[in-house]
Amino acid sequence: MRKVLLTTSLAVVATITAVVPAQAIRGGVEAPAPYAFSGSLQRPDSPRDDGHTCGVTLIAPSWAVTAGHCTKNNPSGAQVGRPKDWTVRLGTTDAGSGGEVIAVERFITYSPYPVHEGDVGLLKLKKPAKTKPVALPSARPAEGTRVRILGWGMTCDRRAPECYPKKLREADTVMQPVQACDGIHAERELCVGALDGSVAATNMDSGGPGLVRDGDGWLIAGVVSGSGGDDRPVMYTDLSYFKAWINDVVTGKIDPPDTPVPNLEGGAIVGGVCSASVVRTDRTRPGDPALLLTNGHCVPQRPAPGQTLTDVPVDVPVTIGDRQGYPQAKARTTTLVHATMTGTDTALYRLDQTYAQLRAKGVKIFRLAGRSARPGEQVDIVSAGNGDRFRCTIEAVVPHLREEGYTQDDAYRYDPECKPSHGGSGSPIVLRDGVTVVGVHSTGNDNGEQCTANNPCEVAADGTVSVHQGVRYGSRI
Known part of the structure; x- marks a missing residue:
């Protein structure tokens, strides 16, 4: 694709590509x-x-x-x-x-x-x-x-x-x-x-x-x-x-209808690069600092294989969207509570605002599930980064998913028609009740390579390795 002369912090859509370093109205x-x-x-x-x-x-x-x-x-x-x-x-x-x-x-x-x-x-x-x-x-x-x-x-x-x-x-x-x-x-x-x-x-x-x-x-x-x-x-x-x-x-001779828009309510962008969502547990209180869920590979300093990061001060911007995906509220992270890319690819941030403060701004808050999704179960992936809501089926739970030296255990494999893409990392995987989160979208095999970056491979319980080009995967929480 050619390069367009626009930068933005909210979303990356298919027609927008990298920009060329230059001077403002050069020569002006x-x-x-x-x-x-x-x-x-x-x-x-x-x-x-x-x-x-x-x-x-x-x-x-x-x-x-x-x-x-x-x-x-x-x-x-x-x-x-x-x-x-x-x-x-x-x-x-x-x-x-x-x-x-x-x-x-x-x-x-x-x-x-x-x-x-x-x-x-x-x-x-x-x-x-x-x-x-x-x-x-x-x-x-x-x-x-x-x-x-x-x-x-x-x-x-x-x-x-x-x-x-x-x-x-x-x-x-x-x-x-x-x-x-x-x-x-x-x-x-x-x-x-x-x-x-x-x-x-x-x-x-x-x-x-x-x-x-x-x-x-x-x-x-x-x-x-x-x-x-x-x-x-x-x-x-x-x-x-x-x-x-x-x-x-x-x-007024041409008056095209508005494009139908998926329900993106609660989808968030963290650090300008990854999708995320505000989540609570059954023990959450209104006055608690809100928690933000995304991928471990989305944090500023990726954890190494086998490493878990805990209680790290991190300040990055967060934008939380309304039903159409437009900004409903803005916040900042204060602490990286937990992040890993081993076993699961997840990260949890603490925000500078409480659940009560975010609710007062109309923010949708998701609930963390007490169980994992099951094969055959239908889910939605609410992706602020992709600007879409993907309706998917959990096709299988993969014993091990290996990518670039990292291994996820019991990862979700979606049906072949489920296609969240780059920018969708960290999107919540939501049950059809629209509020319960059972995982986060994490990766997909782009080119058919085996176990390389953006080309994860599946490892069965008996050690057999298989590759499924075009298939996307999520992490349990």
């Missing part, structure tokens, strides 16, 4: 004045204090355009939906203040596979903006056309406050031949920036505009989509190619 300067029609998509799951995730541009009083991977990058990966606490901030040079802030009522993505079939998305605002929209182009800009690019993209390759510019940056560059961008879809994408990449968009500039002159004003030719290769220009979605679809959506 701080914008001396705001662009009334241009702004920032701001979300509570942003890793930044100012909430910025993507660039947006107002194209009608109640509609803004951005990259499709910015709208599709929501907790469930829905193509069309009604987000929680998304806003756009228009007409300011400061992503964290000023301008006009309007809530987003709905997002509509052109394709369920935006990077490959058309990387454009629309945001319907809850009220019309006061400012004048920018016009769409009537035709594709010619090679050599001067382009002005804008954005609040990262200034270095770390997710850290010092890498997030507060002020809008801009640069003047040129429309390049499509051959200058690797992996471009020539019929519907533009190649924008210096040939050596010294002037170009970068991480978190996704959805930001490429503007061309229209007399004394501007037209928006495209929006930032993805990297054109190291030290290359950047690919922009050509809005002239999608103009008819955009106009049909804005005028």
